Amino acid sequence: MDNILELVDKxxxxxxxxxxxxxxxxxxxxxxxxxxxVDTFRNKRLGFDEVIYxxxxxxxxxxxxxxxxxxxxxxxxxxxxDNQKLKELKLSFPNLIICEKSGTAKNFSSSKPRFSNSVxxxxxxxxxxxxxxxxxxTLNALGIPNKKYIDIGVAGIHRxxxxxxxFKKHSVLIVIAGMEGALPSVVGGIFSQPIIAVPTSVxxxxxxxxxxxxxxxxxSCANGITVVNIDNGFGAAMAxxxxxxxxxxxxxx
Numbered sequence: 718m719d720n721i722l723e724l725v726d727k728x729x730x731x732x733x734x735x736x737x738x739x740x741x742x743x744x745x746x747x748x749x750x751x752x753x754x755v756d757t758f759r760n761k762r763l764g765f766d767e768v769i770y771x772x773x774x775x776x777x778x779x780x781x782x783x784x785x786x787x788x789x790x791x792x793x794x795x796x797x798x799d800n801q802k803l804k805e806l807k808l809s810f811p812n813l814i815i816c817e818k819s820g821t822a823k824n825f826s827s828s829k830p831r832f833s834n835s836v837x838x839x840x841x842x843x844x845x846x847x848x849x850x851x852x853x854x855t856l857n858a859l860g861i862p863n864k865k866y867i868d869i870g871v872a873g874i875h876r877x878x879x880x881x882x883x884f885k886k887h888s889v890l891i892v893i894a895g896m897e898g899a900l901p902s903v904v905g906g907i908f909s910q911p912i913i914a915v916p917t918s919v920x921x922x923x924x925x926x927x928x929x930x931x932x933x934x935x936x937s938c939a940n941g942i943t944v945v946n947i948d949n950g951f952g953a954a955m956a957x958x959x960x961x962x963x964x965x966x967x968x969x970x
Contacts, residue, residue, distance in 0.1 A: 768951065770857075774799030776805045783810055787824065792859050794823040796851055796951045813918075817849035819950075823858060831860035834888035836954075838863055839904065841870030841894035844919040848893050851950030852915070852957075859958050862934025871899045884908055888964060889957040893950065895919025898930025911960050913953045914944045947950045 720955035728738040735928055771779050779795060779802070786793040787810075798806070798820045815822045836856055840849040846867050856863045862884070869876040876901075885892060890908060894900040895913040901914035914937070923929060923941055927947035934944045945952040 719931075720963055723945045733776050769793070769795040770797050770951075771795045771802060772799075776802055779806060780809055783813075783824070792823070792825045794821065794825075794855075796821050796823055796855070799945045816850065816854055818847065819854040820847060821851060821854045825856075825858075827854075827857040827860075829860060830855035830862045832862065832961050834964055835862035835864065835886070836889045836891060836957045836961070837884055838865045839884075839890060839892045839900070840865070840867045841867065841892075841896070841900045842872075842919065843868045845893045845895055846919045848915055848917050848948050848950040849891075852891050852893070852954040853950075855954035856957065859954070861954075861958060861961060870894060871903060874903070877903065881907075889913065889960050891915060891950075891953045891957060893917060893953075894934075895927065895930055896924055898933035901934050901944075902937040902939045902943055905937060911957075912939070912942045913956050914942050915950060916944070916947050918948055 727733045728735065735815055767777065769782055774782075779798075780793075780940075796819075798815075800817055803815045803817060803820070803822060807813055810824070813822050814825055814826065825952055834948070838856070839853050840846055841970050849865060849867055853863055853865055864887070865902045866883070869880065871877070884904070885908070887910060889911050890904055891913045892901040892904045895917035896919065898914075898916050901912060905912045905914075914934040916934055918924075918927035920927075920929065931944070931947055934942065943956060945956060
């Protein structure tokens, strides 16, 4: 399969006709099945493969997507899966690697670390751990070194303080919290690295399924915190990936 830029060059130079260009592009870069259109060129554009959000897809839709990926021998990574979906997918695709802790599935082993910069994944409570593990699995899939710190929230701040020296070693910190969402402000007020805050839907009534920590993080007095959506461990990991990729690209120049 030619690189898309090579195909464009061949079209410009007249080595292939417009009709052949369209045919080759559709065959190699557009995977279609019913309402599914798989983006196979995302890695060339952005540096990472398309990731499938499985929460609102049926098992049959996810199976169709996996089949399309395997047909083209492409890597597959899916987030937002409950245990029932994971069980059904594993029955249909025995080689699928599933992780119940994170609600993810993939058809490849985690990449060896390909970056020198690392990410610290900090979760306020064990109730926030599924979001943390989603971030961790995504980082592993991208080949980013990471270390997890779970159940060290502000309700027992001494637990957090115990890891102060460890946090300094990471280039990016992902900070995950539900309830009142205070932990990212604490981290952002102490450490200079990019801080990516993730509100979770954990908490009693007035936590409002994550909106209270979301608003708290958006109005944090610790300057420069980045905030992603509620329970979006995947989005936090992708934000960290973009930052680290730019750091390392700059260092290679």
